[in-house]
Amino acid sequence: MTNRRNVYFFYKKEDDLVEKVASLVELAKQHNFHVVNDQKDANIIVSIGGDGAFLQAVRKTNFREDCLYAGIAIPGTISLYCDFILDDTDKMIQAMTEENIEVRKYPLIDVKIDSDTIFHCLNECSIRSGIIKTFVIDVHIDDLHFETFRGDGMIIATPTGSTAYNKSVNGAVVDPMLPCLQVSELASVNNNLYRTLGSSFILSGSRKLKLNIVQDGNDHPVIGMDNEALSISHVKEIEFGLSEKMIKTVKLKDNSFWEKVKRTFL
Template sequence: MKVAIYSNDGFTSKEVATQLKEKIDASEKLEYDGLNPQIVISVGGDGTLLSAFHHYRDAISKIRFVGIHTGHLGFYTDWRDYEVKELVDSLEDDNGQSVSYPLLSIKVQYTDGGPDDSFVALNESTLKRINGTMVTDIYIKDEFFEKFRGDGLCVSTPTGSTAYNKSVGGAIINPQLNAIQVSEMASINNRVFRTLGSPVIVPPDETITIVPDSPKHNILTCDQLLISDRPIKSISYSICNDRIYFAQYRHTHFWKRVSNSFIGVHEDD
């Protein structure tokens, strides 16, 4: 089985990556291949795994990911930095086991006459205005839903619901649900202007479309990618046809991850 290692530049991460490479090279069942891997081991944290996902995006249907965290516990990282041997043993006993999560499809139209863009996000996409209030029309399944006024909007996947989406008041969604969510950032609600004021979750057969009143001076993000130099006509969000796959050698229940990460519940509490 062909394995690649994708590490951040931290000292601990580099040490772990070196140990992994040595054990993979010494294995009779594993082969190191950074160009055409079947397994990609991310060493760092959730940000490192995001980078690994986008690095191997074109081959996403042929790859399973594994995450080693060298800092704080992440939602995409099941292994600790001191479990290198145990992980390599699991790789050698691999039988194709995996779990998959939904991805976010993003289609952007511009007003400058240039080509449209298509992106895929693992966590979320946001739209904000560089200065002043952002005003946009929101459509769900091609039907007008509301005119939003505020700081911005965040559209997230279920796994991304625990990231930036949570910080702006969005709901946490179990990744077993094939859905996407749009959350408001500091919406303006008074006697004149009114929005729903709560997160909206849509099923896989519905599309969320955002049409800014002003195409210029907007900032669009797709995970770690940022677009600010082109006038945006519209952005359409939907569940992607592709999914991300993780090699499931061990399983941590989603709600246990949420509890450990945000509440700090202990068995002896």
């Protein structure tokens, strides 16, 4: 990180956290980093709090490609995106002084709604019924009508988004070095009228996925992107593809993705 010295800390301004962040600010200054108050002036953005804070930091700073993201987890939080722990300053000092880090690029999903606005996701996009009723979605892969889904909803995840919500519905855990999308069902209804694959499936990063929501009164789905709900009143069509944009994150050399998975789930 020798050519990156402007650091912005992203965290909730809670009393117990503010005091600990103040000590991190002093630590950064001791090692010749400049702590900035505006993320636009930063080339390192550090989230503090866990994976939720990391996702918020990336989203609130608009998925910047010109900076490096790093996550510091609070003890007791899930931290698949975070390589540092708040109370372990030795690791931070080692990373700052010995360059004991690697830079890992994570893919984003482009989400286009009704052929208009494009949104980005780092983790996953979920589409769920907005009322107490299943809804129907025609699923297209490239130009192929693949299936007609009826159920509670679907999850479209990046490789890094495969290890939380997606895993809870029996999706696969995907190596983040694979450029792909994973599609998972939420409570699909399978009968003589509606038939789906019944399992998660993985699409190459060059594929396009299109969901056409059948307009039968349930055309106001709840759309979640990472850990935020999207406020859109009417949706007919949603298109997904792997984005050309990628974010750069810190990875300690002795803390691979699969080591994190093992610590978290096994």
